[in-house]
Amino acid sequence: MTVLDRPVRTGAALKIRGLRRSFGSAVALDGLDLDVAPGELLALLGPSGCGKTTALRVLAGFEQPDAGQVLLDGEDIVPVPADRRDTAMVFQSYSLFPHLTATDNVAFGLRMRKVRAAERRARAAELLELVGLAGHGDRFPHQLSGGQQQRVALARALALRPRLLLLDEPLSALDARVRLTLREEIRRLQLELGITTVFVTHDQEEALSMADRVAVMNGGRLEQCASPRELYERPATGFVAEFVGTMNRVPGRVVGDDVVEVLGTRLPVEGPGGTGDVRVLLRPEALELTAGGSAHVTSSAFHGPTTRMRITLPDGTDVTADVPTHTAAELSPGSAVTVTPRQRPVLLASWDGAA
Structure with a gap:
């Protein structure tokens, strides 16, 4: 045996x-x-x-x-x-x-x-x-x-x-x-x-x-x-939320019951909400990039099927976005881009007392 x-x-x-x-x-x-x-x-x-x-x-x-x-x-x-x-x-x-x-x-x-x-x-x-x-x-x-x-x-x-x-x-x-x-x-x-x-x-x-x-x-x-x-x-x-994986904190504003506006897009809030100005938690894969705009790509790193890009928003906030590698060539460092969050529920950084 x-x-x-x-x-x-x-x-x-x-x-x-x-x-x-x-x-x-x-x-x-x-x-x-x-x-x-x-x-x-x-x-x-x-x-x-x-x-x-x-x-x-x-x-x-x-x-x-x-x-x-x-x-x-x-x-x-x-x-x-x-x-x-x-x-x-x-x-x-x-x-x-x-x-x-x-x-x-x-x-x-x-x-x-x-x-x-x-x-x-x-x-x-x-x-x-x-x-x-x-x-x-x-x-x-x-x-x-x-x-x-x-x-x-x-x-x-x-x-x-x-x-x-x-x-x-x-x-x-x-x-x-x-x-x-x-x-x-x-x-x-x-x-x-x-x-x-x-x-x-x-x-x-x-x-x-x-x-x-x-x-x-x-x-x-x-x-x-x-x-x-x-x-x-x-x-x-x-x-x-912030320890597991990579998370962006992006300025936003609560505009209604369980609704926040961030980067010009209104998204539903999951979990405890807030009032007024807040920080919205967004994963890198939840951000889409398109050529042209007032944000700028500062760096990029090849990760196989995806490329991780660092972008500086107009207000000076730095965010990370994961984009398909086959579309990344046109978004090299220095490129002007628009950053848009995908339509999915988001979390607020202040929901458990985080700064």
Whole structure:
């Protein structure tokens, strides 16, 4: 029977309730509540110091919270030592034993649990094959690339068949091409094994492309937890709206109930409204450019099918617009343009107190 025939114990439900952790006067977690569904991959995303890594370390047992519960299938694991939690963690620094081969690194946890040698080596070989490293078992870490070392670390974490897999920015030390390949592999394995996974990253593209849901944190609190599409299209707060993706703030004026006029166009307001002069939040793809006008293109950057252009409006406001590359040639830097928002609901920057 193979590792795939005998998958990890899948479907653990994780509930975080009222988690608090302070370091002196610095509050890292301020009453965090979060649910992770069985078999879900949840990404924790936020700026440096938001508490996402502290939350992960509390889940792993490397930090003790000041208050709160971590319920894994209904059991509070806060009092349980890290080595008895039935969780596994993959670090950004690989943390492989340099004097052990790939096979022995993967089998290390099994050896600590007194699994027989033959079974250890068989399971390690199966897992190395699962992560695309068949035939590399006798190599030492220094003989492997960064991406290969991280695959070994992932295989080692899966060897114990944990109920909860924790990933601490595991791709940040890799180059862009390897990072893209490995994040697809991690997602494939997670879906194949059905293991509940919490993934910490500072990379928005990773979070939005890999996760079932993304939890955006700020100042130790949860701002919003939703699917990538919902976060991008229907942010719950101004912080989320401006943190996830690129957002323009454009002067506008409320001219009626839930209607704002911006760049000469009237648009419906989604979410809390305002009065008088406001700042309207517009994504780069929500702006259309046409040749001629009183705005000017200041720079452009080729992004494959789209070109990202920086435009200065007549009032001096700088905005970013994504336009189809096949139309961008006629809108080179220095060109006079007209900027028009597409007809879709917009958010106001002042809706949650943002300046």
